[in-house]
Amino acid sequence: MRCQKFRGVVEMYEELKAIVGEENVSKEPEELYIYSSDPGTMPPVKPDYVVMPKTTEEVQKIVLLANKHKVPVVPMGGALSLSGLVRPLRGGIVVDMKRMDRIIEVNERARYAVVEAGVSEGRLKAYLDKKYPSLRISTPDAPPIATVTANALIHGSGRLSQIYGFHSEMVTGMEVVLPTGEVCRVGSCSVSPYWFSRSPLPDLAGLFIGWFGRTGIVTKLGIKLFPKHRYRDVMIFVTENPSYVSDVIWKVAHTEMAEDITVWAQPKPEWAEGFQHTTIYVTADSEEELEFKEKIIRNALMDYIKQKEGGFLYLTPAMKAMFLQEPMSQLVRFADVRKGGGFEYVGAILPVDLFDVAYQRGLEIVERLGVDWAFSIRIIGRSHCMMFAYAYPFNRADEEDVERARKALHETNKAVLEMGGIPWKAEAPAQQLILESMDEGAKRLIKSVIEMLDPNGVMNPGNWEVK
Amino acid sequence: MMEKVNYAEIVHRCFRCGYCKFPSDYSEINCPSYAKYRFETYFSGGRMWLIRAWMNNEIEWSEHLGEIMYSCSTCRNCVEHCVFKFNEQLVDVFIAARSDMVERGQVPKKVGEFFSNLAKFGNPWGYAARRLEWVGRDYANNEFLLHAGCVATYDDRAKRSLKALLELLDAVGVDYGVFSDEICEGNEAMVMGEFGLFEQLMEQNRRRFEERGVKKVLTPDPHAFNAFKNYYGMDAVHHTQLLWNLVNNGELKVRRVKEKLTYHDPCFLGRWNGVYKEPRKLLSRIGSLYEMPRNRKDSFCCGGGSGNFYTDYLGGKDSPARIRVKEAAETAEILVTSCPVCLMMLDNAVSDEGLELEVRDISEVVLEALKS
Numbered sequence: 001m002r003c004q005k006f007r008g009v010v011e012m013y014e015e016l017k018a019i020v021g022e023e024n025v026s027k028e029p030e031e032l033y034i035y036s037s038d039p040g041t042m043p044p045v046k047p048d049y050v051v052m053p054k055t056t057e058e059v060q061k062i063v064l065l066a067n068k069h070k071v072p073v074v075p076m077g078g079a080l081s082l083s084g085l086v087r088p089l090r091g092g093i094v095v096d097m098k099r100m101d102r103i104i105e106v107n108e109r110a111r112y113a114v115v116e117a118g119v120s121e122g123r124l125k126a127y128l129d130k131k132y133p134s135l136r137i138s139t140p141d142a143p144p145i146a147t148v149t150a151n152a153l154i155h156g157s158g159r160l161s162q163i164y165g166f167h168s169e170m171v172t173g174m175e176v177v178l179p180t181g182e183v184c185r186v187g188s189c190s191v192s193p194y195w196f197s198r199s200p201l202p203d204l205a206g207l208f209i210g211w212f213g214r215t216g217i218v219t220k221l222g223i224k225l226f227p228k229h230r231y232r233d234v235m236i237f238v239t240e241n242p243s244y245v246s247d248v249i250w251k252v253a254h255t256e257m258a259e260d261i262t263v264w265a266q267p268k269p270e271w272a273e274g275f276q277h278t279t280i281y282v283t284a285d286s287e288e289e290l291e292f293k294e295k296i297i298r299n300a301l302m303d304y305i306k307q308k309e310g311g312f313l314y315l316t317p318a319m320k321a322m323f324l325q326e327p328m329s330q331l332v333r334f335a336d337v338r339k340g341g342g343f344e345y346v347g348a349i350l351p352v353d354l355f356d357v358a359y360q361r362g363l364e365i366v367e368r369l370g371v372d373w374a375f376s377i378r379i380i381g382r383s384h385c386m387m388f389a390y391a392y393p394f395n396r397a398d399e400e401d402v403e404r405a406r407k408a409l410h411e412t413n414k415a416v417l418e419m420g421g422i423p424w425k426a427e428a429p430a431q432q433l434i435l436e437s438m439d440e441g442a443k444r445l446i447k448s449v450i451e452m453l454d455p456n457g458v459m460n461p462g463n464w465e466v467k
Numbered sequence: 468m469m470e471k472v473n474y475a476e477i478v479h480r481c482f483r484c485g486y487c488k489f490p491s492d493y494s495e496i497n498c499p500s501y502a503k504y505r506f507e508t509y510f511s512g513g514r515m516w517l518i519r520a521w522m523n524n525e526i527e528w529s530e531h532l533g534e535i536m537y538s539c540s541t542c543r544n545c546v547e548h549c550v551f552k553f554n555e556q557l558v559d560v561f562i563a564a565r566s567d568m569v570e571r572g573q574v575p576k577k578v579g580e581f582f583s584n585l586a587k588f589g590n591p592w593g594y595a596a597r598r599l600e601w602v603g604r605d606y607a608n609n610e611f612l613l614h615a616g617c618v619a620t621y622d623d624r625a626k627r628s629l630k631a632l633l634e635l636l637d638a639v640g641v642d643y644g645v646f647s648d649e650i651c652e653g654n655e656a657m658v659m660g661e662f663g664l665f666e667q668l669m670e671q672n673r674r675r676f677e678e679r680g681v682k683k684v685l686t687p688d689p690h691a692f693n694a695f696k697n698y699y700g701m702d703a704v705h706h707t708q709l710l711w712n713l714v715n716n717g718e719l720k721v722r723r724v725k726e727k728l729t730y731h732d733p734c735f736l737g738r739w740n741g742v743y744k745e746p747r748k749l750l751s752r753i754g755s756l757y758e759m760p761r762n763r764k765d766s767f768c769c770g771g772g773s774g775n776f777y778t779d780y781l782g783g784k785d786s787p788a789r790i791r792v793k794e795a796a797e798t799a800e801i802l803v804t805s806c807p808v809c810l811m812m813l814d815n816a817v818s819d820e821g822l823e824l825e826v827r828d829i830s831e832v833v834l835e836a837l838k839s
Contacts, residue, residue, distance in 0.1 A: 026506060028531045033520055034507045039482050052505055078485065079507070099505055122493025129492070144493040145485035329550040335482040336551050342482065397479040 012069055016051050016093070019061045024052040024099065035076070035086075035094045039335070040344040041394065041406045042084025042427055047074070047094040054099045056175060056183060056219040062095060063217065064181040066458045074460045075213040077150025078120065080142050082344045083427040085154070085212050089462025097147065100219065103127055107194070111135060111225040112172050114195050117149040117218055124148055125326065128225070136160075136228035138167060139326040149221040154425045155210055155349075157387050159260045159281070159326060160226055162253065162379045168209045172197055172222035176208055179216055179454035187222060195222030207449065212425075213460040215453050229283035231290045232259075234323045236313040237278040237301055242359040244309060245276050246352050246383075251300045252280055253383040257293040259283045265359070266374035268337070276359075277313065279323060337372055340395025342402065345376075346409055347424035348388040348416040352379065358388050361415045365390075371408045387424060388416075431464055471566060471662070472559040475522060480553055481515035483507075487545035487557070490765035497761065498545060499768040499787035500538040500780070508535050511545035511557055518564045528568065533575035536565055538780035540787075541658045542768035543738035558658075565660025577778040582661050585668075589650050590617045591777045599645045602633065606644030611704070612681040613643045614695070616688030617651050618776065618807035624814045625807035628828030632687050632706055635834050639719050641709070643685060646675065654694035654735070655774045669699060676701075685709060687830065689735035689742075689806045690772070696740065705736060707805045710833055711745040714752055721836035724754040726825075728832065729799035731759070731791065731813065732766035733806030746805050746829055753836040757799045767791050769816075771808040788816035796824040805829040 016025040026032075027049050036044035048071070053059045066073040072092030079086045088094055100116035103124060107113075115124060121137070122144025128135050138160035140151050151158075152167040164170060173187025173195040186204035189195045198205050208215050237248060245263060252258050260281035267273045280297060284290035304310035315323070322330055335343045350358055359375065366373040376389040390412045394405035413423045413430040417437050423430045435443060447466040453459075488498045488510050496502040501510035508517060517535060520526045545557045568574060574582070584593035598620045606612050613636075619629040636643055653668035675681075684695045687706040695703035713719035728750050736742045743763045750756045761767045770787035781787055792813055795802040802817075802824055804810055814826040 023504075029526050029529065030508050030517055030532050030535055031506050033526050034513050034516060039484070050506065080484070096505070096507070120493070122489055123495070126492045126494035130494070143484040143486055145488055329486060332482060332484045332486070332550050333552075335484075336480055336553075339480060341480040395479070 012065065012071065013049065015065055016049055016062070019065065020051050020053050020058050024054070026050045035096070037087060038079045038082060038084055039342060040082035040084055040427075041342070041402055041409065042087060045087040045089055046091070047088040048091050049093045050096060051093055052096045052099045056177065059095065059177045059217055059219055060181055060183055062093065063177050063179065063458070066093060067179075067181060067456050070456050071458060072461050073217070073458050075117075075217045077117065077147035078142070078145045080146045081154060081425045083425050083430070085425060085463070089428060089460075092458075095217065097149070097217075104220065105195070106132055106135070106225070107196070108132055108135065110194065110196050112195055112222050113137075113225055114220060114222050115148055116220055117147065119148050120144055121146050121148055121151065121327070128228075132225075134228055135225040137223065137225060138164065138170060140167070141327045141331050143332055144327060148223055149218055152221060152223060153209055153218060154212065157378050157380050162261050162381070163259060164224070164226065165381045165384070167223075170224040171205055171209065172224060174205060174208065174218050174222065175220035176216040176218050179456070179459040183219075189222060207453070212463045214450060214463050215459060229285050231284045231287065232324055233282050233290055233294065234315065234320055235280045235282065235294060235297065236315060236323075237280065237310055238313050239276045239278070239304070239310040240274060241309065242276055243356040244304065245278065245359070246355040248278050248301060248304065248310065249352050249355070249379055249383050249386075252278070252297055253379065255296050255300050256382070257282060257296045261379040263355075263377040264375065331376075334374060334391060334393055337393040338395045338401065340393070340397055340401065342396045342405070343391055343393040344405060344409055345389040345391035346412040346416060348390065348412070348421045349380075349385055349424050350388050350416070350419065350421035352383045352386050354419055354421065355386070355388075357419055358421070361419060362390050362412070365408055365411050365415065369404060369408050369411070371404055388421070428462055435464075435466060472556050472563045474518060474560040474563045477553050477556055477560055478515045478519040478522065480551065481512050482551070483512035483516060484550070485510070485512060487511045487549045489548055490544070490761050490767075491548070492765075494760065495767070497548070497765065497767055499540050499542060499770045502787055502790060503770070503781050503783070503785045504538070509538060511539070511549070514539060514561060518560065521564075528571070528573040530575050533568065533573065533578065534780055536561065536568065537575055537578050537659065537774065537778060540734070540768050540770055540772035540775050540781060542734040542772055544768065547738060547764045562658055562660055566662050567660075569660045569662075575778070577780075578659060578774065581659070581774050581777050582656065582664060585651060585656055586664055590621060591655070591774070592621060594621055598647070598649050600647040602645045602647065604644050605647055606679055606681065608680055609644040610642040611644075611683050611685035612676070613645045614652060614684050614686040614688070614691050615645070615649060616686060616691040616807060618811055619687055620649065622807065622811045625811050625828075628807065628810055628831055629687060631828065631834045632830035635710065635719070635830055635837065638837060639713055641713075650675070652691045652694045652699075654690040657694065657698060658773045665698075669694075673699065687805070687807060687828070689733040689740070690808065693735045693739050705742060705805070707736070707742065707746040707749060707829055710830065711749040714749060714833070719833070719837065721753050721833060722839045724832065724836050724839060726754065726801045727757055727799040728754045728801050728803050729757050729759050729795050730762070731769065731795065731802055731804040731809055732763060733804060733809045734766070734768050734772055736805060737766055738764060746803075749829065749833065750803060753833060759794050759798045761794065767794070769809045769812040771812040776808050776812060786816065788812040789820055792816045792820055792822055792824055792826070796822045801825045801827055801832065803827055803829050803832055
């Protein structure tokens with residue numbers, strides 16, 4: 001029988017206690033309340049238990065127990081997707097992975113790290129800064145408690161994505177507890193003691209990336225590290241016409257001198273209204289190299305400057321420091337725009353040449369619905385695509401305001417699909433919108449994979465549900 | 468006295484982003500209760516959301532909710548690292564919510580005991596009232612009233628550090644006296660939300676100070692220092708400040724000690740009152756000071772504040788104190804602090820962990836440097 005809607009059975013508590021210890025399992029109303037939602041707009045759904053395993057073996061026992069009782073299991077990292085992905089849509093056990101927080105290995109020469117699933121972005125960054133100062137990760141601009149593993153598994157992006165792509169592309173291997181409780185390794189670590197690559201084997205990692213925990217619980221992850229250069233700088237190119245931006249991005253990416261390219265546009269503060277700010281990060285190992293790279297970038301945009309269609313913004317040292325901070329803590333403050341502690345965004349993955357269309361569609365939605373907004377875009381790959389974030393703040397204490405934001409998000413999700421894009425880390429309703437647009441063969445394949453891997457339907461049911 | 472925050476206007480503004488869990492470099496979990504429990508309920512974001520849920524009747528008060536609220540040691544790490552503009556009010560929100568719980572008679576059992584003992588006996592343990600007769604220097608229009616605070620009075624380890632301080636003061640001829648029947652200044656009652664009890668203690672103390680002409684208070688207890696300075700509005704001096712002045716002025720001649728020293732910032736001295744420099748200058752003068760990775764505003768709390776030295780919600784094998792002493796043992800041979808609560812917590816943790824590390828109050832290190 002496949003798991004439908006579960007409500008707790010008393011004896012499971014004792015069994016969970018036996019697995020993780022009494023102090024690491026809860027069925028108290030306080031924990032069930034907090035683990036029922038994330039900071040976004042999705043309505044809460046309470047779990048029946050929250051557990052915090054410390055080892056792969058404990059995760060395995062939890063999954064076996066879930067199978068025995070046909071109870072859903074929902075893995076959780078930092079719970080910061082904002083789209084409610086760690087809500088247990090059919091109840092069951094939320095597995096908070098953050099006690100699994102060992103950095104197992106850093107291979108300096110092969111430039112990869114192996115971490116347990118609960119290691120946070122902040123902790124790995126701090127560890128590398130201290131012990132391996134010539135190495136870095138591609139830091140997402142999520143708060144530092146976001147976990148490296150969950151961010152990679154949801155196709156996150158970050159400060160090195162313009163060069164190296166989505167964080168999911170930086171995964172070199174993983175250890176997974178399958179929905180049936182077996183443990184397996186994928187990538188080079190399935191053959192070798194080294195976690196250097198997913199190639200040249202059948203790429204089984206694809207069975208677990210982008211599935212929102214629907215196909216197993218990843219307990220360890222290999223992730224690529226990259227050179228960290230001594231000098232970093234930031235330049236901001238400002239335009240007043242969104243139709244120029246995709247060309248600006250294309251030209252800057254073409255130079256191959258930029259480490260990261262983002263674009264932001266927002267109506268507040270007043271001086272920013274109506275402008276598009278292309279933020280270009282440059283890194284180097286010497287001042288000469290930095291100067292050279294910045295000169296090349298300036299030259300690439302010279303036509304815009306000569307025609308007075310764009311120019312570089314003067315940045316004070318304080319502004320530079322803010323933009324160079326990793327992660328940029330300022331971004332989270334957007335949640336307080338309406339003095340209400342909330343924001344959520346549709347992260348639309350789109351071709352870069354759709355920038356103008358995406359921008360105009362966003363403006364049309366916010367004007368029609370009367371919501372506050374900010375657009376924040378990160379270029380992925382050498383302008384292969386972009387993550388266009390339509391962000392809407394809301395006041396958590398005002399249900400009408402939350403509903404307005406929810407509606408804006410829903411309409412944006414629909415608009416993104418109409419434009420030919422795909423919402424990233426989509427909420428359960430948006431997953432259904434995506435599935436409605438999806439090729440029938442792909443849908444059947446998704447369904448078959450889930451049924452094959454998860455015969456009892458215990459792994460985070462309610463996500464990627466092909467009807 | 469601190470104004471009670473209208474937390475209903477603030478709690479919904481918390482995004483639960485988790486910046487408040489960390490120190491500046493994100494290297495470790497720096498919220499002591501989250502470090503111990505690891506459930507999302509036990510950090511400031513979780514508490515903000517739970518207070519809102521309790522306020523809106525989405526959850527009922529329970530012993531467990533009370534323990535979550537009182538496991539916050541009010542160390543103010545969250546205040547330092549929250550990225551929102553209401554960061555300064557975070558701990559005030561927790562104190563105000565506790566105060567409303569107290570008013571409704573909703574406090575966990577151990578907290579109730581703490582309040583009850585404090586009200587009946589003037590100290591959290593319910594020990595006999597007369598406290599400092601053994602000092603033999605009753606206050607008589609001296610320059611300083613020396614206020615020991617509850618922990619330095621009753622805990623054996625902390626009491627030894629008080630004796631070291633008295634020996635130092637006597638050696639230099641500092642003009643001080645004590646109230647042999649000293650009354651708790653009430654800092655913990657205040658931060659635990661028992662405002663009525665705090666006001667009663669403050670009123671009693673103020674009356675005695677006025678009657679006996681006390682102008683300036685000297686204390687080795689940062690909790691008491693906080694209350695006298697910020698709630699009583701008195702001229703208060705912490706012993707680290709006085710000792711540094713004495714050494715710096717040459718009135719206290721010290722030699723150098725040979726062991727490696729590290730310094731643990733007490734939260735009520737550091738993050739609450741910004742006293743970071745004096746203890747470091749003092750220790751650098753008398754020995755080699757090595758900083759732990761988490762120091763000053765990033766210091767990791769011992770887990771004793773806000774009554775936790777009594778309630779022990781932050782005790783056990785994953786206690787903040789045990790985490791902290793392991794960090795200290797990797798840094799130095801002597802862990803120095805300047806708070807009787809920290810001293811008690813850290814000293815116990817060293818025993819529990821079986822470490823070689825010595826834990827001393829700064830006055831004990833200065834005394835050794837004076838004698839060497």
